[in-house]
Amino acid sequence: NDIAGLIDGMSSSLEITRGTSGHPVDLSDGQQLAVFRIVQECLTNALKHVGRGTTVRLHFDWSGPGLTMHAASGLPERHGSEEAQARRPGRGIPGMRERAHLAGGWLTAGPDGEQFRVTLFLPYGPGENRPAAASLAEDPAPDEPEHEDATRLALSTGEERNNKNA
Numbered sequence: 001n002d003i004a005g006l007i008d009g010m011s012s013s014l015e016i017t018r019g020t021s022g023h024p025v026d027l028s029d030g031q032q033l034a035v036f037r038i039v040q041e042c043l044t045n046a047l048k049h050v051g052r053g054t055t056v057r058l059h060f061d062w063s064g065p066g067l068t069m070h071a072a073s074g075l076p077e078r079h080g081s082e083e084a085q086a087r088r089p090g091r092g093i094p095g096m097r098e099r100a101h102l103a104g105g106w107l108t109a110g111p112d113g114e115q116f117r118v119t120l121f122l123p124y125g126p127g128e129n130r131p132a133a134a135s136l137a138e139d140p141a142p143d144e145p146e147h148e149d150a151t152r153l154a155l156s157t158g159e160e161r162n163n164k165n166a
Helices: 003-010 029-049 082-086 092-102 131-138 148-157
Strands: 015-021 055-061 066-074 106-112 115-123
Touching: 003 015, 003 029, 029 055, 029 066, 029 092, 029 115, 092 106, 092 115
Parallel strands: 015 055
Antiparallel strands: 055 066, 066 115, 106 115
16 A cells, blocks of 8 residues: 555645554555555545645554554534534445454544544454564473463563573
8 A cells, every 4th residue: 555655645735744653564455455545535534524734643553453543633614504414424434434344443433522533443463473473473482381370471461481580
């Protein structure tokens, strides 16, 4: 996917800031496409509903058990009655939710104070090259652990398990 190219292409119409935390992980092709299309829809919705020059913040968090993407932009000003607004639901948000679901994750979207927020979560699959998984795989299990609970804790935290003299 080319999210950087998408952001560059929309930057003439929107003020886009992008942040990243954690170490990026290779996602499956389906997950990559879902992320690209969801980011595309977030940017398109901000332009369509709020207008040119609006600020959109994108943050990609790779530090957990999956990718969490947050998008935030301003809310559209209300024109017309609340009832008229409610009768015009688009397909954008349901489509984003469906993409997230088909890629194995979930998506929330809606107003939050003075912002419209979208949160996407896609879990890493068993084959993804995660830094935490790689470090655990390199740490051999002790021959005979003295305390099974301590070994489980060490496995879950990635701490060394053979520190018997401490």
